[in-house]
Amino acid sequence: xxxxxxxxxxxxxxxxxxxxxxxxxxxxxxxxxxxxxxxxxxxxxxxxxxxxxxxxxxxxxxxxxxxxxxxxxxxxxxxxxxxxxxxxxxxxxxxxxxxxxxxxxxxxxxxxxxxxxxxxxxxxxxxxxxxxxxxxxxxxxx
Numbered sequence: 001x002x003x004x005x006x007x008x009x010x011x012x013x014x015x016x017x018x019x020x021x022x023x024x025x026x027x028x029x030x031x032x033x034x035x036x037x038x039x040x041x042x043x044x045x046x047x048x049x050x051x052x053x054x055x056x057x058x059x060x061x062x063x064x065x066x067x068x069x070x071x072x073x074x075x076x077x078x079x080x081x082x083x084x085x086x087x088x089x090x091x092x093x094x095x096x097x098x099x100x101x102x103x104x105x106x107x108x109x110x111x112x113x114x115x116x117x118x119x120x121x122x123x124x125x126x127x128x129x130x131x132x133x134x135x136x137x138x139x140x141x142x
Contacts, residue, residue: 032061
């Protein structure tokens with residue numbers, strides 16, 4: 001399942017958020033909106049085979065809607081802000097340092113911040129990728 005998701009999901013954070021909203025949030029809302037009245041109708045006609053289905057779907061609908069609303073109001077805006085802030089800071093640092101390239105005549109001491117900042121930038125990218133793809137999803141499942 002994870003491989004399927006990894007292959008279908010955009011890599012860019014903003015594109016991934018848009019994908020999640022359109023592919024899942026909108027579809028789930030539409031499906032649950034349509035399924036609940038159908039289940040009510042089936043329960044009225046054939047109660048023996050579907051008793052409780054409408055209530056179970058309504059309960060699921062409320063739970064899913066609450067989670068999606070929280071993600072839309074809290075998590076996605078925070079992710080977008082974090083992504084924009086980090087990207088802006090790294091872009092600013094790269095602009096200040098000619099894309100982390102020290103001058104040709106720079107001594108070892110002057111080269112150290114360029115090299116260290118490049119390593120830090122790469123490490124931050126790995127850190128945030130780990131959080132976003134491994135750590136956070138483990139808590140979102142619950």
